[in-house]
Amino acid sequence: MRKSASAIAVHGILILYTALALFPILLVIMNSFKARKAIFGSPLALPTPTTFSLIGYDRVFGDSSIVSYYLNSITVTGGTIFFTLLFGAMAAWALTEYKFRWNTLLALFLAVGIMVPIRLGSVSIIQLIVELNLINTLTALILVYTAQNLPLSIFILSEFIAQIPKDLREAGRCDGLSEYSIFFYIVLPLIRPAMATVAVFTMIPVWNDLWFPLLLAPTGGKQTITLGIQQFLGQYITDWNAVLSALSTAIIPVLILYVIFSRQLIRGLTSGAVK
Amino acid sequence: MSEVKIEKLCKSYGPVEVLKDINLTVGDGSFVVLVGPSGCGKSTLLRSIAGLEPVNSGNMTIGGRQVNDLPPAQREIAMVFQSYALYPHMDVYNNMAFGLKFAKTPKAEIEARVNEAARILQLEPLLKRRPRELSGGQRQRVAIGRAIVRKPQVFLFDEPLSNLDAALRINTRVEIAKLHKMLKATIVYVTHDQVEAMTLADKIVVMNKGRVEQAGKPLELYYKPNNLFVAGFIGSPAMNFLPAQVKKGGILALSDGQELKAALPSSCKAGDTVTLGFRPEHMTLGGAGKFALTGIIDIIERLGESGFAHVRLPSGHTVVAEVRGDPRTGSGQSAKLTFDADYLHIFNAEGQRLD
Numbered sequence: 001m002r003k004s005a006s007a008i009a010v011h012g013i014l015i016l017y018t019a020l021a022l023f024p025i026l027l028v029i030m031n032s033f034k035a036r037k038a039i040f041g042s043p044l045a046l047p048t049p050t051t052f053s054l055i056g057y058d059r060v061f062g063d064s065s066i067v068s069y070y071l072n073s074i075t076v077t078g079g080t081i082f083f084t085l086l087f088g089a090m091a092a093w094a095l096t097e098y099k100f101r102w103n104t105l106l107a108l109f110l111a112v113g114i115m116v117p118i119r120l121g122s123v124s125i126i127q128l129i130v131e132l133n134l135i136n137t138l139t140a141l142i143l144v145y146t147a148q149n150l151p152l153s154i155f156i157l158s159e160f161i162a163q164i165p166k167d168l169r170e171a172g173r174c175d176g177l178s179e180y181s182i183f184f185y186i187v188l189p190l191i192r193p194a195m196a197t198v199a200v201f202t203m204i205p206v207w208n209d210l211w212f213p214l215l216l217a218p219t220g221g222k223q224t225i226t227l228g229i230q231q232f233l234g235q236y237i238t239d240w241n242a243v244l245s246a247l248s249t250a251i252i253p254v255l256i257l258y259v260i261f262s263r264q265l266i267r268g269l270t271s272g273a274v275k
Numbered sequence: 276m277s278e279v280k281i282e283k284l285c286k287s288y289g290p291v292e293v294l295k296d297i298n299l300t301v302g303d304g305s306f307v308v309l310v311g312p313s314g315c316g317k318s319t320l321l322r323s324i325a326g327l328e329p330v331n332s333g334n335m336t337i338g339g340r341q342v343n344d345l346p347p348a349q350r351e352i353a354m355v356f357q358s359y360a361l362y363p364h365m366d367v368y369n370n371m372a373f374g375l376k377f378a379k380t381p382k383a384e385i386e387a388r389v390n391e392a393a394r395i396l397q398l399e400p401l402l403k404r405r406p407r408e409l410s411g412g413q414r415q416r417v418a419i420g421r422a423i424v425r426k427p428q429v430f431l432f433d434e435p436l437s438n439l440d441a442a443l444r445i446n447t448r449v450e451i452a453k454l455h456k457m458l459k460a461t462i463v464y465v466t467h468d469q470v471e472a473m474t475l476a477d478k479i480v481v482m483n484k485g486r487v488e489q490a491g492k493p494l495e496l497y498y499k500p501n502n503l504f505v506a507g508f509i510g511s512p513a514m515n516f517l518p519a520q521v522k523k524g525g526i527l528a529l530s531d532g533q534e535l536k537a538a539l540p541s542s543c544k545a546g547d548t549v550t551l552g553f554r555p556e557h558m559t560l561g562g563a564g565k566f567a568l569t570g571i572i573d574i575i576e577r578l579g580e581s582g583f584a585h586v587r588l589p590s591g592h593t594v595v596a597e598v599r600g601d602p603r604t605g606s607g608q609s610a611k612l613t614f615d616a617d618y619l620h621i622f623n624a625e626g627q628r629l630d
Contacts (some may be wrong), residue, residue: 167360170327175374175425176348185373189364 025251032056032244056241057249061188065248068221069228074253075138075226077207080145081199081257086265087146088153089161089191089199094182096158097169107158111153118144122215129216136220141213145206153198160194161187198263207254225250276305277351277428277461279416284321284333287382295317295485297333301429301478306455306462310471310508311482317465318433320482324463325354325431333530353422357434359414361406361421367393368402369567371421379597385424392420395457414442419454432464436471446473469509473497481505503626506552512583514620516595521547531590535566537616540629549629552620558596560584560604562613568594572610575602586610 030046038051045051060066087272095107118125125144126135134140164187172182188195215229225246232242279301286294293316301307309317322328324335326347334343342350361370368389369379375385393399401455406414415435435451436444452475455462466472472479473493480490483502488508489501500506505516519527519535521546527535535551543549570588575598584596596612604610621629 002379006307106361165358167356168362171323171354171356171360171362171421173327174325174347174352174354175421176377177374181377186362 010253028244029248029251030219032241032248036241039104039244041062051206053241054237056243057247059239059242060245065221066225066228069223069225070249070253072138072217072222073207073225073250074226076145077141077203077254077257079138080149080206081202083142083146084149084153084202085195087199088150089188089195090183091150091154092157092161093187095154096161110151112155114155118148119211122211125212126215134216136217136222138222141224144212144216145202149198149202149206153202156198157191157194160191164190166185170241192264198260200258203254203257207250248274277459278336279463280334280336281320281324282334284323284330284335286319286330293485294323294330297487299463299480299487301463304459304461305477306464306475307478307480308464308481310466310469310472311488312344312508313467315482316485317467317482321354321431321433321463321465324350324429325352326350329353340369348378349386351428352410352431353427353429354433355415355418355422355435355481357437359406359418359438359562361417363406366403366405367398367409367417367420368431370406370417371424374386374421374425380519388424388426389420392423395423395454396420409510411439411446415439415447416549419451419577424526425460428461430460430462432462434466435464436466436468451475469511473509479509481508483508496504499628499630500552500620501628503552503622505549506620506622506628510554510556512555512595514554515558517551517588517590517592517594519549519551521545521549527551529568529588529590530592531588532584533568533588536592537566537569537619540621542623542629548624549611550622551624553614553618554620555583555595556597557618558594558612558614560596560598560610562611565616566614566619568612570594570612572604572608573604574606584610586612 005236027043031043033047033056035053035055038045038047038053044141049054068268091110093104095110099174129140131136132140136142168186169182172186177185208226209224210226213224217223218227229243229246229250232239232246279299281297281299281527284294284297284299285292297320299307299320309320319328323330324337326342326345330343336351337350347354365373371389371392375388380388385491389402390399396419398413398416398420401409401413403416406417409417410526415438418435432451433616436447439447443572448471451464451628454460455475464471464475476493478490479493479496481488481496483504489496489505496505496558500509500514503516507516517529519529521539521543522528522534525536525539527537527539527549529535568586568588570586573585573587573593575585576583580600582598582602584602585594586594587596594612623629
């Protein structure tokens with residue numbers, strides 16, 4: 001009896017929280033399918049045959065630049081995930097497998113990177129990017145995001161790599177694999193679940209970020225979608241249909257990526273231990 | 276020819292010397308077992324042969340080729356690890372074929388070799404399975420198969436049976452012995468289990484604290500141990516040791532006054548302090564041997580066909596003797612232990628054998 005009461009309480013809290021978290025998203029999606037008048041007249045109502053309208057989506061996809069903003073966001077997120085995982089796993093492998101002189105110091109230095117928010121360095125980052133002639137490029141964003149995400153991913157991945165039995169790496173060495181092959185053919189496949197975890201928490205802040213796109217690639221057709229949507233928000237007139245539609249569609253790519261990675265996560269967990 | 280020769284090998288981790296001046300020859304086609312207590316350096320020696328541990332000094336040749344500075348893959352060795360170290364993300368076939376693929380072996384050749392190994396080890400029905408779907412014994416066979424397909428000059432086994440349960444361990448031990456006969460392979464095998472060592476080896480190398488204490492044929496080590504360490508390590512239960520004083524006329528006096536008369540080796544002089552060693556299986560409870568000791572039975576461990584009587588001598592030392600059948604005596608009874616002088620081992624004060 002008491003058990004079911006506490007179960008109800010737990011589920012009640014969870015349902016409440018889910019509703020709270022999903023409510024704004026639902027509101028955005030719902031209203032993106034309504035005409036402008038209906039959005040303001042009854043913002044909490046579902047779209048009805050009379051209020052239903054696709055004008056927002058028309059305007060978003062009619063605007064060719066919005067489509068390219070999507071592609072920009074996908075490129076930046078994809079590139080960041082790729083480089084974060086690649087360099088993160090490589091650095092984690094080096095820090096755990098090889099004992100060299102500055103090993104501990106380097107690990108400590110990277111741990112500091114987790115604690116210091118990268119935005120504190122915004123001014124010098126801008127200077128650096130300008131010097132490198134990378135302003136208004138996606139490369140600039142990918143570089144900065146990769147730097148931002150590397151410390152934590154190295155930290156997490158080295159924990160996982162440390163769990164790979166030493167014998168396995170040595171079996172690889174006896175089998176004639178180079179250190180690179182051991183990394184790519186033995187270590188990487190075995191830390192896939194960890195990489196999926198890192199990918200998921202790398203992806204979402206990068207996709208949603210407004211700060212660095214605004215600083216580093218604000219014009220020139222290199223805006224990301226979060227920044228691109230701003231063009232519908234005017235000082236005097238805001239095209240709410242377009243904003244809501246753009247926001248609704250912006251959820252989709254990140255949702256797809258999440259589904260892919262979370263599947264990997266589950267598959268990784270069930271793929272079994274070494275012995 | 277795939278002879279392994281090790282000369283003056285030394286290795287240390289910082290100030291800690293783990294291998295001290297190791298000299299060892301593993302003949303072509305022979306089965307050499309390295310035994311010793313944990314931490315004696317046997318695994319380190321094996322890993323040095325494999326090239327997984329760098330050494331500080333010394334010389335190593337495999338098949339007449341110096342391998343000191345070669346990476347493991349070029350030493351033409353194959354190693355079987357204690358934890359099997361199978362690649363968990365590959366099926367059995369690929370586990371065995373992986374190294375060959377990297378060596379750019381032609382595909383048909385890989386297939387032939389893997390199938391041959393699978394046939395020898397009865398792994399054919401399992402080729403498409405992942406390691407996690409295999410039992411411990413099957414995993415062990417895959418690990419051996421992975422070694423076989425490489426056609427190495429030398430097989431290196433690092434405690435391959437210690438993760439198996441007792442029954443499977445005996446089976447696999449026999450399998451390995453058969454395999455050695457069939458492949459005529461040169462094998463270096465590390466274990467801490469002296470039964471494995473005695474049954475498998477052509478030559479046993481007993482190691483202690485980074486040194487080779489004695490190397491020789493199993494029975495040689497059993498009947499003529501060079502020193503106290505080897506004498507105590509080989510044989511189960513361990514050899515009994517008693518301190519004694521040499522007296523004139525070939526008399527050995529124990530500390531409690533009991534005396535034994537034996538034909539002493541010439542190097543034994545009156546007044547010397549020596550250690551006597553005799554194995555439990557060479558002693559009889561009662562009986563009419565030439566040598567006799569008396570004491571009180573502490574306990575008898577009965578195993579069925581035989582048992583071990585722990586007998587406390589007046590000096591306080593406990594001696595273990597094997598007893599056949601079901602002796603009528605028990606704890607607290609006095610007992611007379613007899614044994615054959617042929618099986619008496621005498622060691623000097625430094626622990627070295629006197630002959």
